[in-house]
Amino acid sequence: MAELKQLEVCLCGIPFKNPLILASGTCGYGLELRDYIDLNRVGGISVKGLSLQPCKGNPMPRIVETSAGLINAIGLENVGVNDFINNILPDLKKFDTVIIANFWGKSIEEYVEVARLLDASDIDMLEMNVSCPNIKEGGISFGTNLKQLENVTNSVKKIIKYKPLIVKLSPNVGNIATFAKAAENSGADCISAINTILAMSIDINTFKPRIANVTGGLSGPAIKPIAVRMVYEIYKSINIPIIGLGGIMNYMDVLEFFLVGSKVVQIGTANFINPDNALNIINDLKDYLNDKKIKNISELTGKIVV
Amino acid sequence: MAKSKIIYNKKINDNYFTMSISASSETLKAKPGNFIMLKTNKNNLVYDPLLRRSFAVSDIEEDNIVITYKVIGKGTLGLTYLRENDIIETSGLLGNYFNCSLNNKRIAIIAGGIGIAPFPLLVKRLTKKNNFIDLYYGGKSKNDIVLLDKFKEVDNIFITTEDGSKGKKGLITDYINREYEIAFVCGPNPMMMHSIYKLNETCEIEVSMEERMACGIGLCMGCIVNLREETMKNKKCCKDGPIFNGRKVVWQNLNN
Ligand SMILES: Cc1cc2nc3c(=O)[nH]c(=O)nc-3n(C[C@H](O)[C@H](O)[C@H](O)COP(=O)(O)OP(=O)(O)OC[C@H]3O[C@@H](n4cnc5c(N)ncnc54)[C@H](O)[C@@H]3O)c2cc1C
Numbered sequence: 001m002a003e004l005k006q007l008e009v010c011l012c013g014i015p016f017k018n019p020l021i022l023a024s025g026t027c028g029y030g031l032e033l034r035d036y037i038d039l040n041r042v043g044g045i046s047v048k049g050l051s052l053q054p055c056k057g058n059p060m061p062r063i064v065e066t067s068a069g070l071i072n073a074i075g076l077e078n079v080g081v082n083d084f085i086n087n088i089l090p091d092l093k094k095f096d097t098v099i100i101a102n103f104w105g106k107s108i109e110e111y112v113e114v115a116r117l118l119d120a121s122d123i124d125m126l127e128m129n130v131s132c133p134n135i136k137e138g139g140i141s142f143g144t145n146l147k148q149l150e151n152v153t154n155s156v157k158k159i160i161k162y163k164p165l166i167v168k169l170s171p172n173v174g175n176i177a178t179f180a181k182a183a184e185n186s187g188a189d190c191i192s193a194i195n196t197i198l199a200m201s202i203d204i205n206t207f208k209p210r211i212a213n214v215t216g217g218l219s220g221p222a223i224k225p226i227a228v229r230m231v232y233e234i235y236k237s238i239n240i241p242i243i244g245l246g247g248i249m250n251y252m253d254v255l256e257f258f259l260v261g262s263k264v265v266q267i268g269t270a271n272f273i274n275p276d277n278a279l280n281i282i283n284d285l286k287d288y289l290n291d292k293k294i295k296n297i298s299e300l301t302g303k304i305v306v
Numbered sequence: 307m308a309k310s311k312i313i314y315n316k317k318i319n320d321n322y323f324t325m326s327i328s329a330s331s332e333t334l335k336a337k338p339g340n341f342i343m344l345k346t347n348k349n350n351l352v353y354d355p356l357l358r359r360s361f362a363v364s365d366i367e368e369d370n371i372v373i374t375y376k377v378i379g380k381g382t383l384g385l386t387y388l389r390e391n392d393i394i395e396t397s398g399l400l401g402n403y404f405n406c407s408l409n410n411k412r413i414a415i416i417a418g419g420i421g422i423a424p425f426p427l428l429v430k431r432l433t434k435k436n437n438f439i440d441l442y443y444g445g446k447s448k449n450d451i452v453l454l455d456k457f458k459e460v461d462n463i464f465i466t467t468e469d470g471s472k473g474k475k476g477l478i479t480d481y482i483n484r485e486y487e488i489a490f491v492c493g494p495n496p497m498m499m500h501s502i503y504k505l506n507e508t509c510e511i512e513v514s515m516e517e518r519m520a521c522g523i524g525l526c527m528g529c530i531v532n533l534r535e536e537t538m539k540n541k542k543c544c545k546d547g548p549i550f551n552g553r554k555v556v557w558q559n560l561n562n
């Protein structure tokens with residue numbers, strides 16, 4: 001048990017048995033994974049981004065692999081918030097892990113309405129996706145325009161009574177720290193960063209983009225150094241906790257994110273390669289902490305030496 | 307994920323290979339149409355290629371699973387470097403499978419190029435049950451026609467190549483003109499779509515779809531196939547497929 005305690009962390013008043021969360025869009029609604037890993041062993045699960053109405057997503061092809069990365073334009077396909085709350089959440093709640101509801105909207109009213117429904121449900125935390133680069137109608141402007149970000153965060157924060165609000169930032173901006181600061185000032189309880197980086201890949205035989213949406217979001221190890229730099233910049237400018245993510249493949253990557261200021265991390269694309277990755281990382285982190293005689297992983301948050 | 311040992315990795319011709327890998331008793335229960343995913347580089351810490359690649363179970367030999375693959379890009383190229391006794395990461399069995407509990411049926415098997423991959427195992431399960439089987443097999447050129455020794459027990463084999471270097475010159479779908487009770491189809495999307503137009507209306511059609519996959523287990527929603535049901539439905543090729551009722555697939559929504 002003493003060993004386990006090394007990985008326990010507390011985020012916005014919510015205890016996590018370990019600081020590894022499965023990232024939104026890379027673990028379905030969690031239940032898809034139950035035949036493959038013991039969900040009770042992961043710190044948390046951030047489910048696929050939910051919207052007010054079910055959403056069919058983008059045309060195919062939606063994904064393409066690039067050097068050490070994956071470009072996706074799924075288009076936020078999801079079952080809709082009501083179906084999630086009524087038909088998926090009850091089964092998900094049977095697992096002993098923190099349930100984070102990732103959500104989005106096409107207008108501030110939609111964001112607010114989805115947030116209201118989720119706040120009244122059995123989930124543990126809300127994660128507001130303001131940064132998905134795939135949806136033509138919205139998303140992008142909320143996350144890349146300071147005024148929009150403030151408006152949506154303020155409006156959502158006002159309606160939420162019970163649950164902490166994480167704002168998940170877009171990396172597709174000039175200075176991400178100013179966006180983090182704006183989210184904090186507008187009431188965000190926590191920041192998660194980063195979402196995918198706007199990207200493109202072309203087939204040189206057909207001259208066509210390799211995904212139907214033309215552009216998509218890049219994830220995976222290719223983006224890790226950028227993500228680490230962004231978390232570093234955010235940490236210096238805000239006081240609320242940070243969930244770091246982007247390209248984490250192993251425990252060493254996790255430690256980098258801690259050192260630049262993350263309190264907790266999320267694992268995304270790595271789940272596709274091997275759903276056991278998160279559990280393997282938890283074991284490797286324990287070994288590292290034992291080796292270095294570190295009592296709790298939180299001691300590493302922000303301990304970068306420059 | 308499991309670790310498997312390469313038993314052999316043989317070149318068939320410049321582009322096609324057949325590889326046998328050790329398998330668990332669970333994996334050996336593979337049904338025709340099931341697929342597995344392979345991490346195509348030996349070293350799991352190498353991130354390019356990043357994702358696993360999907361391959362149909364082509365055959366089962368003793369305690370090993372055989373796949374047949376065509377070199378397309380970096381992942382399949384990486385497979386060609388594997389040698390006897392090398393270890394690779396595999397996952398699966400994945401996906402659903404062809405209906406192979408058939409007796410006394412008139413069956414068409416229609417393959418385009420590497421689309422032949424799942425059929426040796428299917429034929430093993432269908433022969434000796436009084437089934438009548440025609441194999442239609444098309445390719446761009448003679449190198450695309452492989453594994454013929456695995457189909458000795460079918461009743462007729464029709465072969466076409468686009469350049470005429472083997473079999474008749476032309477497209478394989480041009481030669482489908484008999485009536486069948488069920489057809490199994492695997493190949494490029496346009497070829498599968500045309501097969502459906504050519505087959506008699508009473509014929510059941512099972513197609514094996516190849517969509518790009520990131521996870522193979524229903525996590526990413528990258529592999530969607532649209533089905534025409536009561537309403538248009540998004541299905542996951544990896545979980546709900548890869549075998550679908552060909553008449554329900556909305557071919558227009560697929561790129562190719
Ligand atoms: C269910 C299923 C069964 C398959 N069975 C076989 C088989 O038995 N033998 C065989 O040779 N091939 C099979 N394929 C296709 C095989 O997965 C691809 O040819 C292979 O992934 C190409 O990888 P690459 O790195 O060489 O090519 P790249 O072009 O470099 O691959 C880039 C990306 O595109 C994807 N991709 C490229 N071509 C295809 C394709 N045709 N289908 C799906 N994804 C593709 C890759 O997985 C990868 O993510 C199957 C595909 C599916 C979905």
Ligand SMILES: Cc1cc2nc3c(=O)[nH]c(=O)nc-3n(C[C@H](O)[C@H](O)[C@H](O)COP(=O)(O)O)c2cc1C
Pocket residue numbers: 023024025026048049070072074076102129132168194195196218219220221223245246247248266267268269270526528
């Ligand atoms: C296929 C796919 C779907 C995603 N869907 C969502 C989503 O619905 N909501 C969201 O906030 N982020 C989504 N993301 C972004 C991831 O949660 C994560 O921020 C990003 O992939 C970077 O982490 P990684 O490199 O570890 O994957 C998605 C990513 C991928 C690859």
Ligand code: FES
Pocket residue numbers: 518519520521522523524525526527528529542543544545
């Ligand atoms: S490949 Fe990820 S859902 Fe099918």
